[in-house]
Amino acid sequence: MNRRKLATVLLLIVVSAAATAAAVLVVWQRLDAPPSAERAAYTHQQGGELPILWPVPEFAFVDHDGDAKTRESLLGHVWVADFIFTTCTSVCPTITATLVLLQRQLSDPRLRFVSYSVDPANDTVQTLKQYATNWNATESRWLLLRPEPAQLHAFADAMHVAVESVDDPDNPITHTSMFFLVDERGDVRGVYDSSDDGALRRLRRDAGELLGTETNSPERAERDPAQLLQELSCQACHANPQVAPPFTMLASATRDIEGGTAVKVDAEYVRQSILSPGSVVARGYLKLMPSYAGQMSDAELDRLVDHLLHTAASPPDATGTANEVRPEPTLESAAELEVDPVCSMQVRVTDATPSAKHEGKDYYFCSKTCLDRFENNPSEFLDGN
Numbered sequence: 001m002n003r004r005k006l007a008t009v010l011l012l013i014v015v016s017a018a019a020t021a022a023a024v025l026v027v028w029q030r031l032d033a034p035p036s037a038e039r040a041a042y043t044h045q046q047g048g049e050l051p052i053l054w055p056v057p058e059f060a061f062v063d064h065d066g067d068a069k070t071r072e073s074l075l076g077h078v079w080v081a082d083f084i085f086t087t088c089t090s091v092c093p094t095i096t097a098t099l100v101l102l103q104r105q106l107s108d109p110r111l112r113f114v115s116y117s118v119d120p121a122n123d124t125v126q127t128l129k130q131y132a133t134n135w136n137a138t139e140s141r142w143l144l145l146r147p148e149p150a151q152l153h154a155f156a157d158a159m160h161v162a163v164e165s166v167d168d169p170d171n172p173i174t175h176t177s178m179f180f181l182v183d184e185r186g187d188v189r190g191v192y193d194s195s196d197d198g199a200l201r202r203l204r205r206d207a208g209e210l211l212g213t214e215t216n217s218p219e220r221a222e223r224d225p226a227q228l229l230q231e232l233s234c235q236a237c238h239a240n241p242q243v244a245p246p247f248t249m250l251a252s253a254t255r256d257i258e259g260g261t262a263v264k265v266d267a268e269y270v271r272q273s274i275l276s277p278g279s280v281v282a283r284g285y286l287k288l289m290p291s292y293a294g295q296m297s298d299a300e301l302d303r304l305v306d307h308l309l310h311t312a313a314s315p316p317d318a319t320g321t322a323n324e325v326r327p328e329p330t331l332e333s334a335a336e337l338e339v340d341p342v343c344s345m346q347v348r349v350t351d352a353t354p355s356a357k358h359e360g361k362d363y364y365f366c367s368k369t370c371l372d373r374f375e376n377n378p379s380e381f382l383d384g385n
Contacts, residue, residue, distance in 0.1 A: 036373070037160045037178050038343055039380060041191040041199065050189040050206055056081075056182055057158035061116070061145040064128035069145055071186050078210045079112035080203070081180040082194070083161065085119035086131045089242045090171045094288045095194050099179075100136045100233050101290065105204060108211050113142045118156070118163045118175045120149050134236045159188075162343075162369045167352075170242070174367040176343055179203055183210050193344055197291070223300055225307035232292060244289065245282045250313035256283035270305045338363075341381045342370035358382070 040053055060070045082099060084092040096115070103113055117123040123131075128144040136142065147155055156163040161176040181190040181203060190206050192199040208214055229235065237244040249255070250270065254262045258281045263269055272280050277289035296304065338349050347353060347366050354371040355364045358378045365371040374381055 037176055037180070037191050040160070041178055041193050050181075050209065053188040053191065054158075054160065056186045056188060057155055059145075059147065059151070059155055061147045061151075062125060063146075064125060064132050064144040066125045069143060074112060074114070074182075075186055076184050077110060077112045078184055078207060079114050079182045080106075080207065081114040081116065081182060082178070083116050083118050083156070083163070083175045085117055085173055085175075086123050086127050087119070088171055088173070089240070090286055090288070091177045093237050093243050094290060095177055095179075096135055097233060097237065097288075098194050098200065098290050099142075100139075101292075101295065102179075102200070102203070103136060103139050103142065104231065104295075106207055108213055109141070110211060111141060111207065113139070115142070115144045116155070117144065117146050118152065118173050120146050120152060135233045162367070162373075164367045164369045166367050174343070174369070181206055181210070195290075195344060222297065225300075225304045225311075228296060228300060228304050229307075229312070232295065237289070243285075245285065247308060247312040249282070250308055257281055258283060258285075258287075265309075267305050267309060270308050271301065274301065274304070340364065340366045340370050342373050 056071055058071050060068060063069045080099070080102060082095050084095055086092075099113060099115070117128065123146055125146065128146060132139075132142060132144055153163060156175075159180070161178070163173065163175045165172055166174055177194050179192045179194050179200075180188050181192070183189050189210065190203065192203040194200070223231065238247055245255075250265055252265055255265050255269070256262050263280065269280065273289075275291060275293045277291060278287050281287050338347055340347055341363055343366060347364050349355075349364050353364050354366075354368055355362055356371060356375055356378075357363070358374075363374065365374065
């Protein structure tokens with residue numbers, strides 16, 4: 001081999017070694033840095049021992065009873081955490097409705113449920129107290145915590161979630177829709193998509209593993225429709241026409257649903273709305289309601305359907321006369337709905353919705369934060385898609 005060829009070979013070896021070292025460094029940096037909460041939710045799904053993802057940061061926040069709560073005050077408890085704000089009309093009602101179901105399914109008194117407000121400027125102690133009362137007044141294990149505004153973003157960053165103010169008067173804050181499972185030492189052991197039934201099953205299983213108990217739902221006596229409506233916190237959403245169709249709308253002969261079709265409002269429609277709500281979303285509303293399949297017996301379901309059609313749909317006023325049915329609200333019903341691939345939030349597509357095109361497909365985002373994260377590394381959020 002002449003000197004020129006030898007020099008070329010040596011140069012290639014050096015370049016290759018440098019590239020390998022750089023690749024190893026990049027991989028090491030990615031492994032060394034904790035993932036975003038959303039990424040963690042889809043990475044740690046396999047069986048085996050639960051990983052320690054990151055510690056919950058130190059905090060000192062006031063709860064909905066006005067008492068100071070800290071990370072230390074929760075040590076010794078396993079807890080499920082989420083992020084919400086009380087005036088939210090998009091993802092928060094779904095998160096809280098699902099959390100209430102978890103509270104009823106996971107009855108262990110050692111367990112705690114913690115909701116962090118992402119709108120401390122407006123979510124006062126009194127507001128959080130009313131929110132807890134509206135959703136599940138009897139749940140003593142639930143803490144709704146209010147950070148000081150100056151503390152919020154540092155805490156969210158340490159939990160690897162984004163909280164961002166956006167130019168939307170109806171939903172001015174975007175945030176994660178994930179649940180976080182925290183062990184008795186204050187370490188996050190799992191992150192779960194609140195809209196994914198499989199993820200929620202894993203959450204119940206993993207909570208039981210940390211508690212050392214079975215997590216089967218407790219046996220319940222047969223409940224009448226009024227009890228079911230209260231236990232499932234139905235009015236928390238259906239009393240607000242911005243969130244869900246009022247029950248009075250069931251008195252209509254037909255209902256327009258997303259997709260441009262009209263369906264007959266009858267027992268089968270109401271039953272489907274309870275068991276598979278995503279298949280019959282009323283025109284102008286987001287797909288927010290979780291399924292209540294398995295939350296009641298067949299007999300309870302039959303009585304609830306009859307009650308909703310014949311009593312709740314047209315409740316009497318103070319004079320005993322049935323109230324007039326309110327018209328369906330107009331909520332830009334023609335707009336298309338998409339799922340943000342970064343945070344899994346459902347977004348309504350308009351000209352102002354942040355978007356990106358990748359490999360010929362359009363993707364839409366709840367905020368510029370999610371858009372920037374996607375554009376920085378699309379493959380991180382499209383694995384398996």
